[in-house]
C-alpha cells in the first residue's frame with residue numbers, strides 16, 4: 118500500500134525538476150524530465166549518438182533517458198510516471214502488465230491483477246486456480262513425505278527435503294519409509310557429518326527361534342538375581358514362571374549384545390504371550406543397557422491391557438525418535454553410543470504372582486559386510502584427514518587416539534614421532550620400522566638428535582608445539598609442520614601470500630586484498646603488515662578495498678567489470694579525481710552539468726558587470742570634468758590644475774581596474790576555451806565581452822597619453838604665466854587631443870554592460 122502513496126510523490130518531485138536544459142540536438146543530459154543527473158558513457162555515445170546516461174531516474178522509470186518503465190511498472194497513455202503493475206505473484210505468469218495495467222494470468226485465473234479464480238475454478242495457488250471439485254495432486258515420495266500436501270506442495274518428514282520429499286537433508290542419509298524422521302543423521306563416531314548409505318553391507322537378522330533349545334537365553338529377577346528359564350520342545354519357545362510378584366525377565370545371550378551399531382534405526386521384535394489376563398504393561402518391559410546408559414519401553418501404550426493367552430508380535434525401533442517410545446529420551450549420539458556397546462537386553466516375562474510368560478522368534482535386524490540384500494541403513498562416512506575407515510572409526514597413519522579409553526569415539530591427534538613417523542594408534546608408541554629413524558625415535562617431541570652428537574637430544578629451534586628433524590644433508594634442522602602460511606627452516610616468517618610475524622607469535626594469515634590482486638602474483642601483500650601492494654581493477658587502499666582516485670564503483674563486487682570505473686568528469690569544472698559512488702561528478706562552485714562542464718554564467722558575468730558599472734560612473738565624472746576643461750569655463754589655472762590632477766587619478770584608477778578586469782578576463786577566457794565545441798551561446802557572449810574589455814583597455818592607455826600631453830600643456834602655460842606675470846591665462850585644450858575618444862569609450866562600456874546584463 119505504501120508504494121501506491123509514494124508514487125505520486127516521486128512524480129511530483131520529477132515535475133519540480135527544472136525543465137531540461139535546452140535539448141540542443143540531443144547533445145545533453147535529456148532524461149524526459151525524470152532526472153537531471155547524467156553520466157557520460159562512451160559506449161552509449163557510439164550506440165546512440167548521445168553519450169549522456171541519466172542517473173537516478175524518478176517515477177519508476179529506467180533506461181539511458183529514463184525513457185521506459187521499470188520491470189513490473191506501466192505507463193498510462195499520456196502520463197509521465199510509471200505505476201506498479203501489482204500482478205498477483207501466484208495468479209499471474211509474470212510481474213509485467215500491459216499499458217492498461219493488465220497482467221497475464223495463469224490457467225483458471227482472471228482479473229486485471231490475476232487475483233481471482235475464473236468461474237468453475239477455485240483455490241488460487243502457485244499453480245493457478247484448480248477446477249472446482251478436483252483434488253490437487255501432490256506427487257510426493259511416500260518414503261519422505263508425511264502424506265500431507267498443501268497447495269500442491271509436499272510436506273516432508275523432518276529430515277527430508279526436495280520438492281517431492283525425495284532426498285535427505287544435509288548431514289542425513291538413508292531415506293526410509295519406516296523411519297518417522299525420513300532419514301538418519303550421519304554418525305561417523307562424531308568425526309564427520311557427511312555420509313551416504315554404504316553399498317557393501319547386506320541385511321542380516323540376529324534371531325532366536327528356540328527350535329533346538331533356549332539358545333543361551335536366561336531368566337533374571339528385576340533385582341539381578343538369576344531365575345529359572347525353561348524351554349518347551351513341543352511349542353519350541355522359552356518360558357519363565359513366577360511364584361512371587363517380583364518381575365522376572367528374559368535375558369538375551371551374547372549374540373544380541375556388544376557392538377550393535379548396525380542395528381541403529383532398525384527393529385527388535387519378538388513374539389510374546391502371557392497366561393494371565395488383565396495385566397497392564399509397565400514402563401520397563403523392555404530394557405537396553407550399554408555404555409553406562411539405560412533405556413526402557415512398555416510392551417503397550419499406557420492404559421492398554423496385555424492380551425491373555427494370545428501370542429502377539431511386539432516391535433521396537435532402535436533409535437531416539439519420540440515415536441520409538443524409549444525413555445529416558447536420549448539424543449542421537451547417546452543412542453548410538455548405547456548400541457555401540459550393548460551390555461544388556463531384557464524382555465519382561467512375568468506380570469504378577471503365578472504368571473508365566475512365553476517368548477519366541479526374537480529378531481534383531483542388523484547387517485553384515487557380505488554381498489546380499491543391501492542394508493542402506495549402514496552409513497559410509499567421508500572422513501577428515503585424521504581418520505580412516507568406513508565409519509571414521511580408525512586413526513589415519515601418523516595419528517593416534519587422544520584418549521584411548523574412548524575407543525573410536527576419541528579424536529585422533531598426530532603421533533609425535535621423530536621425522537613424522539607413524540605410531541600405534543592406541544598407545545602412541547612410535548613404530549621403529551623405518552631404518553633411518555630407528556635409533557633416533559627416542560628423542561622426545563620438540564627435540565632432535567644431532568648427528569654429530571648421536572647420544573643426546575637437542576631442543577628444536579622451532580616455535581612452541583613444533584617438532585623438528587634433521588635435513589637430508591645432516592646439516593640443517595627443519596621444523597616439522599609449519600603452521601599454515603608460515604615458512605622458513607624455523608617457520609620464522611610468512612610465506613608469500615600471507616602476512617603476520619610468527620616469530621612474534623602473530624600467526625600468518627592470508628593476504629586480505631578482496632580479490633583485487635592477481636591470484637598468482639608474488640608479493641601481493643606486505644608479509645608483515647598485510648598491506649596490499651598490488652591492487653588491480655583500479656582499486657586502492659590497505660586492503661584494495663576502495664576505488665582509486667578518479668574511479669567509482671564497488672571494489673568488493675565479484676565481477677571485475679562491476680568494480681571500479683573511471684569518473685567521467687570535466688577536468689576543470691569538477692573536483693579533481695573525484696566523483697560520487699554512483700559516478701556522478703562533484704562540481705566546483707560556479708559549474709554545473711552532468712560532467713560539471715557548464716559554467717553557471719550569472720556568477721562569472723557578475724564580476725564583469727560590477728567592474729563595468731564602476732567604469733561607467735567614473736567615466737561620467739571624467740566626461741563632465743573634461744567638458745568643463747574644454748569649455749575653459751572662466752576657471753583659474755590653479756583650479757584647472759587641481760581638476761586635471763583629479764582626472765589623472767581617476768584615469769589611473771580606471772587603468773588599474775582595467776588590468777584586474779583583464780586578469781579576471783583571462784580566467785573567463787580559459788572557461789570559454791573549455792566550452793568550445795559545446796555549441797554554447799554563452800561562448801559568443803564571453804567573446805564579445807572579452808573584445809570589449811580589450812578595447813576599453815586600449816582606450817584607457819590612449820587617455821593616459823592624452824592626460825600626459827595635457828599636463829605638459831598645463832606645465833607650459835604655468836611657465837608662460839610665470840614669465841609674463843599675467844594674472845590669468847585662459848588655457849584651451851584643443852578638442853583634437855580627444856579624437857572622439859571619450860564618446861567611443863563610453864559607448865563600448867555601455868555595450869559591455871548591456872552584454873553583462875543579458
Ligand SMILES: *[C@@H]1O[C@H](CO)[C@@H](O)[C@H](O)[C@H]1NC(C)=O
Nearest residue numbers: 320321322386480481482490
Ligand atoms: C529380518 O526380520 C525382519 C522382521 O523381523 C524381516 O522383515 C526380514 O525379512 C528379515 N530379514 C532377513 C534377511 O531375514
Ligand SMILES: *[C@@H]1O[C@H](CO)[C@@H](O)[C@H](O)[C@H]1NC(C)=O
Nearest residue numbers: 407408409457458459460524
Ligand atoms: C563395553 O562396556 C563394558 C562394560 O562397561 C566394558 O568393559 C567394555 O570395555 C566396553 N567395550 C568397549 C568396546 O567399549
Ligand SMILES: *[C@@H]1O[C@H](CO)[C@@H](O)[C@H](O)[C@H]1NC(C)=O
Nearest residue numbers: 326354388389428476477478
Ligand atoms: C515363529 O516363526 C516361525 C517361522 O517364521 C513361525 O512358523 C512360527 O509360527 C513363529 N512363532 C510364533 C509363536 O509366532
Ligand SMILES: *[C@@H]1O[C@H](CO)[C@@H](O)[C@H](O)[C@H]1NC(C)=O
Nearest residue numbers: 315316317318486497506507
Ligand atoms: C566398504 O566400502 C568402504 C569404501 O567403499 C570401505 O572403506 C570399507 O572397508 C568396506 N567395508 C567392508 C566391510 O568391505
